[in-house]
Amino acid sequence: MLARTDLDHAMHPLPGSPPVRWRISDHLVPYEEAVAMMEREVAAIADGKADELVWLLEHPPLYTAGTSADAADLIQPDRFPVYSTGRGGEYTYHGPGQRVAYMMLDLKRRRQDVRTYVAALEELVIRTLESMNVKGERREDRVGVWVRRPEKPPLPDGGMAEDKIAALGIRLRRWVSFHGLSINVDPDLTHFSGIVPCGISAYGVTSLIDLGLPVMMTDVDTRLRQAFEEVFGSTITETGRG
Numbered sequence: 001m002l003a004r005t006d007l008d009h010a011m012h013p014l015p016g017s018p019p020v021r022w023r024i025s026d027h028l029v030p031y032e033e034a035v036a037m038m039e040r041e042v043a044a045i046a047d048g049k050a051d052e053l054v055w056l057l058e059h060p061p062l063y064t065a066g067t068s069a070d071a072a073d074l075i076q077p078d079r080f081p082v083y084s085t086g087r088g089g090e091y092t093y094h095g096p097g098q099r100v101a102y103m104m105l106d107l108k109r110r111r112q113d114v115r116t117y118v119a120a121l122e123e124l125v126i127r128t129l130e131s132m133n134v135k136g137e138r139r140e141d142r143v144g145v146w147v148r149r150p151e152k153p154p155l156p157d158g159g160m161a162e163d164k165i166a167a168l169g170i171r172l173r174r175w176v177s178f179h180g181l182s183i184n185v186d187p188d189l190t191h192f193s194g195i196v197p198c199g200i201s202a203y204g205v206t207s208l209i210d211l212g213l214p215v216m217m218t219d220v221d222t223r224l225r226q227a228f229e230e231v232f233g234s235t236i237t238e239t240g241r242g
Contacts, residue, residue, distance in 0.1 A: 003140050007116050009123035012233040013109040018051045019234040020105070022225060025057040028096060031083050034059070038178055041104050046174040053104040054180075054228065054235070056221055061095035061188075063195055066169055076194035087169035087179040089143065091195040097187035097207070099220055103170075103180035105232065112175055118143060118168060120231055121181050125166045127227035128183070128220070132213055136165060143168050147206060155202060163206035164197060185209065185220050 034057065044050035061080045066089035073091050074082065080093075094100060107117060122138045125145040129136040136145040145166040152161035171178040184207035192205045208215050229235055 004115065004119040004122065004138055005140075007119045009116075009120045009231060011105075011107075011110045011117065011120045011231060013052075013106075017109050017233070019236040020052040020054055020228075020232065021050075021238040022235040023053060023055045023238040024221060025055070028060045029057045031059055031062055031064070031081070031094070034102065035083075035085070038102055038104065042173055042176045042178055045104055045106055046176045052106055052109075053102075053238075055102040055104070056224070057100050057102070058096050058098060058217075059094040059100060061191055062093075064092050064094065064169075066090050066092070073196035074194075075196065079194040080191070085169075085171075085179070087171045089167075089169040090197075092167050092169060092182070092197065093187075093192050093195060094182060095187050095191055097185055097209075097217075098182050099185050099217060099224070100182045101180045101224065103177050105177045107172070107175045107177065110232075114170075114172065117177065118170065121168050121170070124224070124227050124231050125168075125181060125183060127230060128224045129165070131223045131227065132208065132215060132219075134165075134208065134211060134213065146203070147211065149204070149206070152204075161204070163204040163210075165206050165208070165211075167197070183208075183220065183224070185215065185217055 041053050063080055063082045064085045066087050069090045126136045144164050146162045147165050149161040149163050166183045168181045169179050186207055186209040189205055
């Protein structure tokens with residue numbers, strides 16, 4: 001089996017497909033509201049009544065539990081609201097300063113291959129970071145995007161320290177994707193201490209600001225859209241929403 005690094009990461013739609021709607025919310029969106037919206041949009045996309053959608057937003061501070069979450073990894077259950085979710089993965093933190101990108105894409109128009117889709121999402125993040133001179137890397141034994149931290153003490157096994165800068169969690173219904181990814185731009189990194197992020201305790205968590213990049217969320221959004229169009233195809237700004 002090919003490593004995710006060696007897969008063809010391009011997931012452009014069939015010729016003649018409409019561009020993906022690109023939506024940005026400029027306020028904190030409650031998690032329940034976002035999930036309800038995703039449910040409606042995914043149903044419409046699967047029924048052929050709506051075009052694909054990428055929705056960029058921020059959430060108030062909260063923890064989500066994926067289908068593989070271990071209760072022991074919720075260290076501080078009373079710190080923030082905790083939501084069970086149908087996406088894959090374990091515990092994840094969302095909060096202000098983190099760019100969440102919900103991907104509602106019809107893989108029937110692209111490739112009906114979950115592993116390739118995960119690799120394409122990782123590629124999207126890696127290209128976005130690369131445009132800001134940050135080297136993000138995938139790891140075959142753990143999903144997400146990681147950065148090496150040579151200035152930190154080495155790991156117990158002598159390996160170089162690594163921090164996670166982006167998390168992924170997906171779900172499919174009728175081959176239309178839910179959920180997506182989150183990139184740490186400038187969240188409060190102490191908020192991650194209430195969980196074992198994604199069930200991995202050996203590594204830390206970082207952000208673009210933590211790495212010394214004075215970037216704004218709008219800068220990240222622009223670069224994310226450029227990378228998305230390289231990997232997934234054309235987009236169109238959705239108007240009349242905020």
